[in-house]
Amino acid sequence: MKGYQKYFLNKLSWFLITFVFAFLLNFILPRLMPGDPVAAIVSRVAQGMSNTSGVQAIYEQYARLFGTNRPIHEQFFIYIGNVARGDFGFSISQYPRTVFDVIRSSIMWTIALQFPAIIVGWLIGNTLGALAAYLKGGFDKILMPVSIFVSNFPAFGMAVILMVIFGVALEWFPTSGGYGFDLIPEFSWKFIRSVISHYQLPFWSIVLIAIGGQAIGMRSMAIYELNADYVKYARFMGIKDRKIIGYVFRNAMLPQITGLALSIGTMVGGALVAEIVFSYPGLGYTILNGVMGQDYPLISATTLIITIMVLSANFLIEILYGIIDPRIKAAQAD
Amino acid sequence: MDMGKTILEVNELTTRYITRFGESVYAVDHVSLKVEEGKSLGIAGESGCGKSTLALSLMGYYFPPLHYMSGAILIDGRNISGMNPDDVRKLILGKEIAYIPQAAMNALNPTQKVIRFIEDVIQVHDYGATKRDIYERARALFEKLGLPASVLEKYPVELSGGMKQRTVIAISVLLSPKVLIADEPSSALDVTSQKMVIKMFRQLMNDGLIGSLIFITHELPLLYNVTDDIMVMYAGQIVERANAKAAVFDPLHPYSKGLMGSIIVPEEGLRNVKLAAIPGVPPNLKNPPSGCRFAERCKYVTPECRVTTVNLREIEDGRTYRCIFSENELREAYQNG
Numbered sequence: 001m002k003g004y005q006k007y008f009l010n011k012l013s014w015f016l017i018t019f020v021f022a023f024l025l026n027f028i029l030p031r032l033m034p035g036d037p038v039a040a041i042v043s044r045v046a047q048g049m050s051n052t053s054g055v056q057a058i059y060e061q062y063a064r065l066f067g068t069n070r071p072i073h074e075q076f077f078i079y080i081g082n083v084a085r086g087d088f089g090f091s092i093s094q095y096p097r098t099v100f101d102v103i104r105s106s107i108m109w110t111i112a113l114q115f116p117a118i119i120v121g122w123l124i125g126n127t128l129g130a131l132a133a134y135l136k137g138g139f140d141k142i143l144m145p146v147s148i149f150v151s152n153f154p155a156f157g158m159a160v161i162l163m164v165i166f167g168v169a170l171e172w173f174p175t176s177g178g179y180g181f182d183l184i185p186e187f188s189w190k191f192i193r194s195v196i197s198h199y200q201l202p203f204w205s206i207v208l209i210a211i212g213g214q215a216i217g218m219r220s221m222a223i224y225e226l227n228a229d230y231v232k233y234a235r236f237m238g239i240k241d242r243k244i245i246g247y248v249f250r251n252a253m254l255p256q257i258t259g260l261a262l263s264i265g266t267m268v269g270g271a272l273v274a275e276i277v278f279s280y281p282g283l284g285y286t287i288l289n290g291v292m293g294q295d296y297p298l299i300s301a302t303t304l305i306i307t308i309m310v311l312s313a314n315f316l317i318e319i320l321y322g323i324i325d326p327r328i329k330a331a332q333a334d
Numbered sequence: 335m336d337m338g339k340t341i342l343e344v345n346e347l348t349t350r351y352i353t354r355f356g357e358s359v360y361a362v363d364h365v366s367l368k369v370e371e372g373k374s375l376g377i378a379g380e381s382g383c384g385k386s387t388l389a390l391s392l393m394g395y396y397f398p399p400l401h402y403m404s405g406a407i408l409i410d411g412r413n414i415s416g417m418n419p420d421d422v423r424k425l426i427l428g429k430e431i432a433y434i435p436q437a438a439m440n441a442l443n444p445t446q447k448v449i450r451f452i453e454d455v456i457q458v459h460d461y462g463a464t465k466r467d468i469y470e471r472a473r474a475l476f477e478k479l480g481l482p483a484s485v486l487e488k489y490p491v492e493l494s495g496g497m498k499q500r501t502v503i504a505i506s507v508l509l510s511p512k513v514l515i516a517d518e519p520s521s522a523l524d525v526t527s528q529k530m531v532i533k534m535f536r537q538l539m540n541d542g543l544i545g546s547l548i549f550i551t552h553e554l555p556l557l558y559n560v561t562d563d564i565m566v567m568y569a570g571q572i573v574e575r576a577n578a579k580a581a582v583f584d585p586l587h588p589y590s591k592g593l594m595g596s597i598i599v600p601e602e603g604l605r606n607v608k609l610a611a612i613p614g615v616p617p618n619l620k621n622p623p624s625g626c627r628f629a630e631r632c633k634y635v636t637p638e639c640r641v642t643t644v645n646l647r648e649i650e651d652g653r654t655y656r657c658i659f660s661e662n663e664l665r666e667a668y669q670n671g
Contacts (some may be wrong), residue, residue: 001492007430116402190402229435229436229437229438229440229441229443230440230442230443230444230594232435232441233435233441233442233502234434234439234443234451234454235395235397235427235434235435236393236395236427236428236435237427237428237434237455237458237505237506238423238424238426238427238428238429238455238458238459239454239455239458240423240458243454247446250445251443251444251445254445323446324443325444325445326489326491326492327444327445327489327491
């Protein structure tokens with residue numbers, strides 16, 4: 001177990017180093033954008049005011065509130081302290097809402113949309129890919145070109161196609177929003193039905209693209225493994241085909257698990273396109289608004305969430321891999 | 335003439351590969367052979383002459399692209415070539431006939447501990463065996479064969495090449511098969527590991543852990559040291575069979591002659607023999623030539639060779655060769671160079 005401890009500590013230290021750098025960039029990059037977001041709020045608040053010193057006073061008040069009057073390194077240390085306490089401050093573009101409040105109201109939409117879509121796409125894709133490798137013949141000949149075709153659609157293209165076909169032409173599903181604009185969120189049948197029908201188009205636009213990519217990857221891994229020497233040997237030792245398929249898919253699955261964990265990690269960033277096209281009230285849409293409004297606190301907080309999710313997903317994969325695949329443990333321990 | 339019990343008898347076995355484009359390649363063409371209990375047979379030949387395919391075909395268990403065409407494989411009198419594949423798998427494979435693949439280094443599933451695979455193998459044939467029993471059986475066998483029992487709890491990646499090879503051999507003989515087919519089991523190993531592997535085969539025979547051995551290799555000196563008889567294959571057919579000594583020092587068929595001439599065996603009398611390669615390459619088995627398949631490359635070829643179907647002829651004590659020339663004609667030709 002000593003080798004594994006070393007492996008674990010090694011991976012943990014890389015995790016921490018990467019986190020520190022990512023944290024720093026999350027803070028600095030939004031603030032390098034040209035323009036003054038505080039001025040934008042002030043001009044909104046001070047509309048119609050003719051008193052220059054009054055406007056100046058309002059500006060200073062907001063600058064103090066957001067901390068933009070201080071030098072950037074001071075802002076950074078204040079930011080660290082605040083983040084450590086879980087306080088991300090006020091959103092600039094949606095003032096007076098706090099960043100926490102903005103994220104809280106949108107993150108569940110993203111998770112509820114992305115997580116099932118990724119899992120469903122992954123499961124269907126891998127099953128189809130494995131079947132194509134095992135059955136070969138006609139099934140493979142149809143599935144592969146279709147998968148390649150579908151997986152090469154850009155995400156927005158798929159979203160627009162679904163929207164045009166099922167939203168505009170057939171009018172089966174609504175084309176934008178997370179629920180009917182005339183409803184307020186509550187636990188009622190009407191609201192839930194509305195949510196479900198709004199859910200369909202963004203959901204399937206993500207699933208379809210994921211299926212193609214996963215099927216292609218799984219198929220080639222499974223074909224490679226099916227032709228491995230250990231398969232031939234196991235067959236000649238009288239092992240049942242069903243059991244051999246078990247060996248093969250376990251081995252072919254390993255790289256696919258990485259793909260799954262990574263897409264769960266990049267879920268929030270990956271949500272951007274589908275959410276924007278369908279004006280879905282999730283985190284991706286919030287990030288877009290944050291960027292448009294130069295909302296430093298909001299951008300930093302959302303990118304921090306993405307950073308943490310991606311890094312944790314990677315870290316978890318590496319740790320799991322070390323347990324599942326003895327080859328990796330052996331290669332990394334020394 | 336040996337009076338031993340015949341343990342493996344193959345009659346006119348023909349198998350073919352069907353390619354993606356539907357063409358047939360007859361890689362094993364009417365092959366007949368016999369191996370007696372306690373004996374070993376070596377199979378020699380160039381790459382692509384059908385040695386490995388013969389090994390696969392003898393198992394009686396076919397999967398694409400290899401297909402069974404005709405002929406019989408009898409193990410201890412039981413014909414396995416007509417059996418349903420699932421019965422072959424349950425009753426024959428591993429138990430009656432076992433196989434050691436060419437790339438035994440990669441023959442173990444990389445994500446499975448050795449003992450887990452052994453459990454899977456034994457449970458095919460002995461459904462009720464408990465893990466405890468299986469472990470004890472495997473440990474006893476491994477120790478008998480000079481392998482540490484700790485190997486059982488390891489993953490293949492944690493074993494050296496030679497150790498992996500010997501582990502695979504040990505797994506293959508777990509159920510004391512009557513016939514063990516080893517396809518180039520030592521070609522990927524260094525000389526020291528090779529020697530250990532060879533010693534292991536000797537021990538398997540001497541201890542009666544296997545009934546008989548078929549050893550396939552392109553390394554003739556190895557065959558001479560390991561096996562009782564040697565069979566030479568060319569283009570899917572047997573071209574000569576003789577006892578090991580005769581096959582190496584007194585080959586009859588011009589192909590065997592050429593093959594033996596192209597190696598160095600540190601034995602008396604061979605010191606002054608010049609090394610010679612056989613010119614050309616084996617024929618394409620999609621369209622095997624009519625007449626003698628070796629005609630294209632043979633020094634002694636006559637027009638008749640290219641048109642006549644050449645059958646195996648048997649001379650004393652089961653020695654056979656496939657050539658239109660008689661034994662004396664061949665010896666005379668070799669005398670004159």
